[in-house]
Amino acid sequence: MTAKATSESARDIPEATVARLPVYLRALVTLSESGTATCSSEELAAAAGVNSAKLRKDLSYLGSYGTRGVGYDVDYLRYQIAREIGQTQDWPVVIVGIGNLGHALANYSGFRSRGFRVVALLDADPDRHHEVVAGVDVRPFDDLEKIVAAQGVAIGVIATPANAAQDVADRMVAAGVRSILNFAPVVLNVPEGVDVRKVDLSIELQILAYHEQRKANA
């Protein structure tokens, strides 16, 4: 039997939409905290920085959670999106590479509040071991496999220098990590089925500089 064409859970949500769902969720949390019970697609779109047609189209992939003539119930929609993107679950995460950036990530409060739990900080440098960052011990990189297995870690964060990143990724994948957030400025090679997302701070600045240069030359 080959792969089923469409399984029950396989409502396919476009990548562009997936990337916006966390933005909508954050806007809904803000609205909820400010006491707003109901909002229109126009209002939510404004809070999320998109146009309302795009918002409604995106939400339509999840289902019909609004009421025509009325709008969306803020808390209900918030829950539906949170469930869809897995934010109702607990996600154990390891961070490898505890330099400046690793420190900042370990201390970042936005992770915990979204269901991400930093279960370990690893670094290859023995001088950093047993340092405590954000209440978590820094441990040897060689503990990786043990920790991934013991804690059921599915997501790894790489904040090492570029030259270490591929090795770290290989070890993570071998240990069973299937999703990697990579801050090192290299292209990682991983087997099919492993997801990598990359954040490159200087690339973002370079894109701004390109447009800036064009403005100056206009």
Place this chain on the structure above:
Amino acid sequence: MTAKATSESARDIPEATVARLPVYLRALVTLSESGTATCSSEELAAAAGVNSAKLRKDLSYLGSYGTRGVGYDVDYLRYQIAREIGQTQDWPVVIVGIGNLGHALANYSGFRSRGFRVVALLDADPDRHHEVVAGVDVRPFDDLEKIVAAQGVAIGVIATPANAAQDVADRMVAAGVRSILNFAPVVLNVPEGVDVRKVDLSIELQILAYHEQRKANA
């Protein structure tokens, strides 16, 4: 006279291409440092993590910098891309918000090597003033206008908490900053002509978690 339809410098490069040029440039730098003089589109594409058709299409927006039957001269192409995205220039940058993330950004070596020069670190908290981070004094946020004017700052980085970010952006724009890299988890409102790019660490993790959840349910 209304705006000229096509000015000499207005060869329009698609956004998706602009976002990849820094990736190609980084791959070329690596090739150059490893002593490679020439490369094919196939080789460069592999190093950059894209397919070769996309690479050639992207490069075609810049001009014809390759040789049929031969490939690309690594250093020549490197220079052409660097020039196109403004990396041959010096870009003075201010960072506002010197918490954990601000520290990491101030210390990030990838900025300097790409022409970005951190000319000031600003924070509203007086306790942080005169602290020295990465060789630069932390100064009061109120010095912003003075510094932007004196140093010709065109790019600002916001690494403050969410609730301060819009105010910081408003002040930056008023002071003449036209490009903003925003790490605060809010949607910034800025006037037309001002560019904002956003990096949201927890959103990237949430996108991974969404796919992870799907793998688990497959």
Place this chain on the structure above:
DNA sequence: TAGATTGTTAATCGATTAACAATC
């Protein structure tokens, strides 16, 4: 019922890709 707003359709736009003529 009249007004408001969703969810969906269809048109448009932009990005990707394969294929190949041009040309070194």
Place this chain on the structure above:
DNA sequence: TAGATTGTTAATCGATTAACAATC
């Protein structure tokens, strides 16, 4: 000349947007 590889075309794919029928 024969082989290699670019630069470009055209087809395909996916994302955005405007418009509006459905419906509260």
